[in-house]
Amino acid sequence: MLTAQGLACVRGDRLLFKDLGFVLEAGSLLYVLGENGSGKSSLLRMLCGLLMPEQGEILWAGKSIKSHAEQYLPNLKYLGHLNGLKDDLTALENLQMGARIAGQAVTAAAALAALTAIGIARCSNLPVRVLSQGQKRRVALAALWLSRSPLWILDEPFAALDVAATEVLAARISEHLAAGGMTILTSHQDVPIQAKSTVSLSLSA
Amino acid sequence: MNQTWLTVLRRDLLLALRRRSDIATTLFFFVIVSSLFPLGIGPEPAVLSSIAPGVLWVAALLAGMISLSRLFAADFADGSLEQMLLAPQPLAWLVSAKIFAHWLVCGLPVVLLAPLIGLQYALPNDALLVLVYSLLLGTPTLSLIGAIGAALTLGVRGSGLLVALLVLPLYIPTLIFGAGAVAASQHGMSAEAHLSLLAAVSLLSLVLAPLATAAALRISVE
Incomplete structure (x- = not known):
């Protein structure tokens, strides 16, 4: 269980x-909504511990993620704006070493x-350098099929994906949630994801 | 835990292998800079052998430094540094693997090439041997201290020059003891004291530098 209390962000x-x-x-899904520049990505980075909150605290299973990082990090899978792939x-x-x-x-x-699950198997032996933006994103997202972490934090996972890949990814997230996982994501598209409970969090600029 | 360390090492070596031009740049720099001095000064063996320790050490130092800005910059730009920060292993541990890879790629070739260059300076055999020892003990320090500078200047504009300003003063002890060791053996004295001090600096930076680098990376990524 992830709890955030009184968070403030100053950039x-x-x-x-x-x-x-x-x-x-x-089993629940948290949608973070807001305009560009409203602090969605900052919030997600904060929840990963990459960015220190100005105020407030974040707890995983009742313990601060800052002082108990070694217990928190194995439970976390983060995918940011950057794919984290070596060209x-x-x-x-990339997938194996990652x-x-x-x-x-x-x-x-x-x-x-x-x-194969995300439909990019034929590029598996190509250097990532030659792939298109959407293909690179798919390679990065393929890590979600390998991840055993209960908490997924995804920043714009559907950006640059085509319709088919978006559906496959939405199904994977639904499956993860059905298995008792948790997901936090930002998206500008309205993608249907099935979850036991869906919470929307709106950040106003 | 060791598996992860080896993966980071293997990854960085594989990347270096696929971008061989980066390794070549460092090596060519070392060879060319150290070959220019005999050409400029003239073929006087006495003069050459007296400047050899300092020139070779300064060349090794600068060669190691030009590759420093690449140590974390690529990982920072493509987001893999972020993923490393979120790895369950201590960041300092993973960073030590990256620094070791940097030394294998940029430091070790210089160590191996140095005796060949030393011949141009009419260095006697035992001085050549001490040169190799001193570089073997000293170049890891250059990578270790350099990593702190590279981490601190991550994402800063004009970081190449800034790294030099930060790191070069910290290289001074290594330079003094390294060049001192070779000079001592040229004058028929034992180089042991210099080499011991060089090893001490190396061990100290081996313990402290990964921790400092990890802390600097956390600040830079935020």
């Missing part, structure tokens, strides 16, 4: 939001299955 000398709080329980490695290598750095051993067969 430069602008206050983006304050007194922001929510409770996210197993000179192939899609398969999983290994996140603390999970993944066989080539499992990585290939993940790439």
Whole structure:
């Protein structure tokens, strides 16, 4: 269970939001809504511990994510604006090494299955450098098929995806939620995701 | 835990292998800078061998430094640094793998090439051997201290120059003991004291630099 209490975010000398709080329980989905520049990405980075909140605290299972990072981080899968892929490695290598750095051993067969699931298997042995924007995004998202972390934090996961891939990803997130996972995401598209409970959090600029 | 460390090392070596021009730049820089001095000064063996320790060490130092800005910049730009920060392993541990990879790619070739360059300076055999020892003990320090500078200047405009300003003063002890070791052996003295001090600086930075680098990276990414 992820709890946020009284969060405030300041970037430069602008206050983006304050007194922001929510409770996210197993199986629920949190939609973060807001205009460009309203602090959606900052909020997500805060929830990962990449950005320190100006005020307030974030708790995972009742413990602060800052002081208990080693217990929190194995439970977290974050995908930001940047794909986190190395241009000179192939899609398969990226996926396997990325999983290994996140603390999970993944066989080539499992990585290939993940790439197949999101429909990019034929590019598995190409260096990521030659792929298109949408294809790169798909490679990064394929990690979700390998992830065993209960909490997913996804920043604009549907950006640059085509209709088919968007559906596949929405189905994967629904499946994750049905299995008792949690997801926090931002999106400018209205994508139907089935969840036990869906909470919307609106940030006003 | 060790598996992750090895993965980071393997990843960085693989990336270096696929971008061989980066390694070549460092090496060529070292070879060319250290070859220019004999050409400029003239073929006087006595003069050359007296300037050799300093020139070779300064060349090694600068060669290591020009590759520093690339140490974290690419990972920062493509988001893989973020993913590393979110890895369950301590960041300092992963960073130490990256620094080791940097040394293998940029430091070790210089160590291996140095005796060859040393021949141009009419260095006697035992001085060449001490040169290799001193570089072997000293170049890891250059990568370790350099990593702190690279992490601090991440995402800053004109970071290349800033790294030099931050890091070069910190290289001074290594330069003094490294060049001192070679000079001592040229004058028939034991280089042991210099080499011991060089090893001490290396060990100290081995313990402290990954921690400082990790802390700097967290600040830079925020």
